[in-house]
Amino acid sequence: MEWKRSAFDWNQARAFLATAEEGSLSAAARALGLTQPTLSRQVASLEETLGVTLFERTSRALLLTQAGTQLLEHFRTMGEAANRISIAATGQSEAVTGHVAIACTNGMATFFLPDILKKLQAVAPDLQIEIIASNEMSDLRRREADIAIRHARPQDENLFARRVRDTTGHLFASSDYLDAVGRPSHPSDFSKMHFVGFEYPERMLGLMASRGLNLTVANFNFSTASVTMSLELMRKGLGIGILPVDIGTAYSELENPYPDFEPIEIESWLVAHRELKTNLRIRLVFDLLAECLSTK
Structure with missing residues (x-):
């Protein structure tokens, strides 16, 4: 691929990035405040500059x-760097301050956010961060x-979403529990074992x-909506979860029984209202979360 560096245009790069993230030219044009024909020309110009086709154009989507x-x-990476430059330049005359509320599950809040928030505090020490640790879906439109x-991509076109990390869920149980009941070698062996259920066992x-x-429901002696509570129940030998x-692999007393x-x-999506495009403090927090969660 031959890149014509002298012809590179950041506006074309923004057009490509917005189109890729929004999923359509019309949505990307709204996000950038451009007309759709202008945006389309910018994407086409970038493809010509790079000498590659970036999108397959179908009747329903790009x-x-x-x-x-x-x-x-x-x-x-270029877009996040540009945002950081903008934030740094603005910060010379005006500190990034104010309140930002982040909603996530208690598992995400407990195991991933603290390290990220430590980095955020170093960048913007005057921000007030509220953590809403709940499995309920907070309504971003109602603020x-x-x-x-x-853990699912939102369908509301008024929201901006970025997929940040994928992981997988596995069975875990304490070694003490498995020593007591035996390690299963066949799926039928689980029928007499105890389980820790998530919210509603059925x-x-x-x-x-x-x-x-x-x-059956009878296998689930304990259930909770809290990942941290589930973890502690498993560590105490009360069942498989x-x-x-x-x-799960971070705790030496736990093992995969099967x-x-x-x-x-398990997907993870970082979601915000489109206001983040123009709100300095929300954009700063969003970009740092995206950067850190994408590399975990």
Whole structure:
């Protein structure tokens, strides 16, 4: 791929990045405050400059080509760097202050946010950060939160979403519990074991059955909506549960009782109202969360 460096235009890069993140030319044009024909010309000019096709244009949507996918993270890095430059320049005359509310599950709040917030404090020490640790979906349009970390992409076109990290859920139990009841070698062995359920155990039965574990509600002696509580119940030997692999493997007293269990795919999306495009403090927090969560 030959890049004509002298012809590179940052406005074209912004057009590509917005189109990739928004999923359509019309949404990207609204986000950047441009007309759709102008945005389309910028994307086409960038493709000509780079000598590659970035999008496959279908009747319903724009799909990133392999080249577009490969370049997307590079352009995101450029965009975040440009935002940091803007923030640094603004900070010379005006400190970044104010309140930002972040909504996420208590697991995310406990295991991932503290290290990120420490970095944020070093960058913007005068920000007031509120953590809404709940499994309930905060309504960003009603300003119940400024930024949310969710496990599904929002469908509301008024929200801006970026996929930041994927992980998988696996079975975990304490070694003490498995020493006492025996380690399962076949799915049928689970029928007499105790489980720690997440919120409503009956909702887990179909998921478990799809992976060969035919359980009943009677198997779930404990249930909770809290990941941290589930973790502690497992560590105390009260049953088998499902944890994100990066959390479960961090505790030496836990082990995977049945490696043949098909992992559960877990997505994470960073979501904010489109106001983040112009709100300095929200953009700063959003970009730092995106950078840190994408590399974990």
